[in-house]
Amino acid sequence: MGYVAMRGGEHAIAEALNALDLLRAGATDPGADPGEALTIAAIRHQLRLLTDRVMGEGGLYAPDLAALAIKQAHGDPLEAAFILRAHRSNLPRLGTSPVHHGGELRLIRRISAAFKEIPGGQRLGPGTDYLQRLFRLDLLNEDPQAVRAAVARILGDEIQTKIPAMEFPGVVAGLRQEGLLPPSRPAQAAIDITREPLALPVPRPARLAHLVRGETGGILAMAYSTMRGYGYLHPTVAELRVGYLPVRLPHPLTGELVEAGEMLITECEIVATHGGGPGKGGAAGKEGGQPRLLLGYGACVGHNEVKAIAMAMCDRAMLNGDERGPAQPAEDPEFVIALVDGIESMGFCSHYKLPHYVTFQADLENLRQAAHRAKGAL
Amino acid sequence: MMNTTPVLEVRNLTRIHGRGCDLCRTSTGDAAGTNTCPHCGSVVAIADVSFDLWPGEILGLMGESGSGKSSVVRLLHLDDRPTAGTARFQEAPGFSHDLAAIDEAVARRLRDTRFGMVHQNPHLGLNFGVSAGGNIAERLLCAGERSYAAIRALAGGLLVRTEIPRHRMDHQPGAFSGGMQQRLQIARAIAPSPGLLFLDEVTTGLDLSVQARILDLILELQRELGAAMIVVSHDLGVIRLLAQRTLVLRHGRVVEAGLTDQILEDPQHPYTQQLVGAAL
């Protein structure tokens, strides 16, 4: 008996929740202790990249809520981001911040692939790039004492809770001064894509907003296509920054800007050395007759380097599409933004689990009629 | 009976790609030897093109690639809009439109019912995802035909008329030879009996024998339909066979215009002389 035609959908839904709770408690695993609860703090710190990802795709910077969503969703990042988004949907807009700049970041990591040394310095910071992906068996049964000892060993006495601010000129600023990059585009007003209908052609602020909430894997696939023959991007990471951005908001009474808090973000600027490829003029890098570097920009909530870099590539690919018409999927903003939203695509993919027997019956009636007619025709 | 008004009156048709400047027109063209404005970098695709096209006439546009001949066709077929100039199209006696300043909806109606276009590249003119008959049906449907039986009959007749076997009607154009694809484009173009046909390098790249059959077909259809035609070609032979009058374009300007025979027998402009000389 199928779940669809079954009476008592009400009862089935309640039982589904019970079954989920049993599984989360590990009740089916004799070795598990159902009381061993994951704390929100543990999720936020020990699953920090997952928390960041969920905040980014959920479109809300709220680490504790993201951690709760992860717990509630049994660790499924899309489900967790979905919970966050549904919560965010009706939250009132209390204020609008002015445009913030990456130069204001309190950095924990900053690298450039374009130059050996950069003004302000490269800073490797926390990253797994140069670590061997071998199991660390010491994590298997972690002893809290040992963890505390390790922290003390690394930090010594100088426990710092606040990352100091520092001055650093952006890498692309230098290139721009030299005239190798086109001048900055005039700033366009931000678009709240959750409150305004989609305009076509899609303005760049709306594209970037969609990418910020896009699913990391989806954006990565889109960006990878431009490096993998479905496009001709040859990007150089001019600068990748991870740090805490002080967020300023107008004071509700005085209107003066006050620092309301800070959020961890990842920001990336890529320069494409040459657009190239088939298409009019070949060199997409020619603006006003002079060959130039082309910029792509990406930024996302939390620490998510792959997303920031891939987003910058998608941005560049779409800008290339603007200039000479989209020649590849990733250069078409309609294509990109319709496909990178993981919560929408997940929802639609899942909806095929819903009963479709009315339409299927219509298909069957159609097919049988055709078969009947074909038999008659013979 | 003869209509004494031209089908098309084109005056100073100009299309500049880019932001353009005051010096664009004077610093490009035949004398300057370039299409690109040295001052602002804009490309002057065509400038100051003027001509009349009479009912039932075949006008040739000749020139090398980049001369602007296809730009003229794109503008007149309403695939692009001019920067300046006018192009008056007479839809019916006493009823005309300036194609340079036309409403999108009227443009669509004209393209659907009054114009026909045959491209050099069949992928531009045909939908390879639908059958040969479907390609013709699209034009008939655009023109308002809603009877399936009538569409089948009309499409079948058009295929036969353009020398495509009727039994190929339900096959996709991808399975057709190059010559057959061009004939299918012609069938599609003439489906709504348009008054104006554009033929853009339709025989380029085809075998000579195939070319000859298509050119014959075009002449026959022109006599049957009485449609005016604009034939774009870089091939003197095609122009000589089809066109009564010809414009020679270079760097976006008309450098010579007149009766085709006259131009080919006694070319005045050095460029035309060179073209004719090379063909001999």
Add this chain to the structure above:
Amino acid sequence: MNQGFGFLDDLAVREIRRGLLKALAIPGYQVPYASREMPVARGFGTGGLQISLAIALPRDRLKVIDQGADDSVNAVALRRFIEASCPGLETTTRTVEATLIQTRHRIPEQPLSPGQVMVYQVPYPDPLQIVEPSESRRRRCHAHGDYARLWVRLYEDMVRFNEVAISNRYPARVAGRYVIDPSPIPRFDVLKLHQSPVAHLFGAGREKKLYAVPPYTDVEPLAFSDVPFAVEPFRDATGARRTCARCGAADTYLDELPQVGAASRWQCNDLDRCAERLGYPGDSDHDEHHAGP
């Protein structure tokens, strides 16, 4: 939750209502809107849900159906959510009692009456999507009334199958102008939209569009003049119209229930209408043996 009546905030309600007014004023035109994220997944009816929440009043009586049934899991989940967020709103399973009917894939069998409102959950709002992937180009086609490629699709179906093979989401022209995707209702239901006495409101949450068929509006499925539009015949091998095994109706859309080692059993898809005929109005659960062995 801290939301007031109808879950949505005032701005969302206003945007959706304005969108609906525009949709009713331009029958069949797809009105873009921001489409809020709901606690229900995209694809599960967020478009219809937003409409219902934006227009429901405490005095409304709501019916929610999925595949013609009031008690299928998704209908239950949506009804529960609307009930919880609209205090005072009553729900019903009876078509005749309902003032607001949210549906997926069906239009009720019983004739609708003036004052009722139908709300549809729509996966694909644009009938041109099957022939044109780019939305900017589709918008241009709609603006020009250019449905040629849709017609070509019908032509190609005729060539290949000797019939139009679109079994649901059958494109229909509204008020002689815009062609709509009437949502995945079977052909059987498309004709019910024509000159219907009620407003039909369509919401596509994921695709962020609203559109409408106002009361007493012409709706004609696209069809060649010499190939009449036909609905699902429900005929057995002898050519006779199948009837509902429960209530005996011979004029309803039927569900086929395959049986082990026996011929399929056929019964009304619209369980409410079936119960009415059986004399148990509002109790579509009354007959238990339908579930089969």
